[in-house]
Each structure stands twice: as structure tokens, then as C-alpha cells.
Amino acid sequence: MSQTTTTQITVGVLSLQGDFAAHASKLSELGCNVIEVRSSADLEQIRGIVIPGGESTTMLKLLDRNLATQLLKMIRGGFPVLATCAGVILLAKHVRRPEQESLDALDIDVERNAYGRQLQSSIASQLEITAEGKKTFTASQHSIEGVFIRAPRITRTGQDTQTLLTSKGDPVLVRKHNILAATFHPELSPGFSPVHQLFLNFISNNH
Numbered sequence: 595m596s597q598t599t600t601t602q603i604t605v606g607v608l609s610l611q612g613d614f615a616a617h618a619s620k621l622s623e624l625g626c627n628v629i630e631v632r633s634s635a636d637l638e639q640i641r642g643i644v645i646p647g648g649e650s651t652t653m654l655k656l657l658d659r660n661l662a663t664q665l666l667k668m669i670r671g672g673f674p675v676l677a678t679c680a681g682v683i684l685l686a687k688h689v690r691r692p693e694q695e696s697l698d699a700l701d702i703d704v705e706r707n708a709y710g711r712q713l714q715s716s717i718a719s720q721l722e723i724t725a726e727g728k729k730t731f732t733a734s735q736h737s738i739e740g741v742f743i744r745a746p747r748i749t750r751t752g753q754d755t756q757t758l759l760t761s762k763g764d765p766v767l768v769r770k771h772n773i774l775a776a777t778f779h780p781e782l783s784p785g786f787s788p789v790h791q792l793f794l795n796f797i798s799n800n801h
């Protein structure tokens with residue numbers, strides 16, 4: 595994966611709740627125009643969207659039906675998405691502990707807050723990279739930090755979903771075509787973010 599020129603790209607960050615501002619900064623650092631998405635009209639201007647971490651129950655309450663329907667249609671049609679933490683919970687097929695509604699945009703199952711109280715927040719200085727991950731990221735990008743905050747655990751991945759990074763054996767970055775889903779927070783690690791760059795590469799390759 596190489597770094598691409600992203601000056602012309604306008605990317606949206608779902609900005610209903612959570613740490614959308616940190617994603618916006620990362621994307622701006624990579625040269626994107628960033629807009630905050632709150633309604634379905636905002637989707638018309640963007641070429642990809644970030645669904646940030648935060649509190650998935652609150653985000654579900656704030657997500658209006660038009661926006662959810664339009665977004666789901668676009669994602670199913672190949673629109674590039676980067677989901678992190680609560681964003682992954684929103685996209686999953688099944689959500690457990692407790693059961694919760696979700697958009698069913700990505701064929702994975704998740705358990706919320708799965709790492710227990712003592713591990714509600716932790717930093718893995720270097721996530722484990724899988725063979726697929728090694729093919730996806732350039733050698734200089736193989737050392738990726740993982741900031742976990744009350745993270746969900748991905749308990750099942752569907753057939754076409756590739757695992758790119760793991761932590762203690764659990765998938766923590768998965769990809770299915772246009773969708774990139776991280777249970778950690780790449781927007782909170784300092785410096786260059788290979789995960790955001792990969793998402794921007796999806797956009798550049800999506801004509």
C-alpha cells in the first residue's frame with residue numbers, strides 16, 4: 595500500500611456522538627476535506643464515511659431513519675467505510691451482551707464491552723499482523739498500535755471478511771471489500787495512521 599495524494603477527496607465523519615473530531619483531524623492531516631455528517635443530505639457530498647467510536651446505544655438513538663436507510667444502501671453498493679469501536683457495533687450483523695439492534699452491513703458478530711472492567715482501556719503497543727495484513731500494509735506500516743476503550747470483541751467473521759490485525763488471538767481489524775472495521779481507535783494514536791490511509795486508498799480505487 596502506498597500513500598496517495600488525497601487533496602481532492604471529501605470524506606464524511608458521522609458526527610452524532612463520540613470521538614468524531616479526532617477522526618476529522620487524522621483525515622485532515624492526510625490532506626482530505628472533511629465534513630461532519632448528521633443528515634442524509636450530507637451524504638451527497640462525500641466519497642467515503644467514518645463511523646466513529648462512542649456509545650453505540652446513543653448513536654442508534656440519534657441516527658435518523660433516512661440517514662440510516664440511505665447509508666446502508668450506499669454501503670451495500672460499495673461505498674467506502676471506516677468503522678471504529680462503537681461504529682463496528684453499529685455495522686455488525688449480530689450484537690450481544692446485551693442484544694442490540696444494528697445495521698447488518700458487515701457479516702460479523704460482536705460482543706459489547708467484552709474485555710471486562712479491568713481492561714476497559716488498554717494500549718497494545720504493537721498489534722499482531724496476519725498474512726492478509728502483511729499483503730495489505732507496506733512493510734514500514736506493520737507496527738500498528740491499538741488503543742482499546744471498552745472495546746467490543748469480534749466473535750465471528752463471515753466468509754468474505756479478512757482479518758488484517760489481531761490482539762491476543764482476537765480479530766481487531768477486519769475488512770470486507772469497501773468496509774474496514776477496527777475495534778480499537780486508530781484516530782487516538784499519535785502520528786501517521788496506516789488504517790486511515792488504507793481507507794483513503796479504498797476511496798481512491800473506488801470509481
Ligand code: GLN
Pocket residue numbers: 646647648649650651678679680681683706707743744745746
Ligand atoms: N462500549 C461502547 C459501546 O458499546 C463502545 C466503546 C467505544 O466506542 N470506545 O458502544
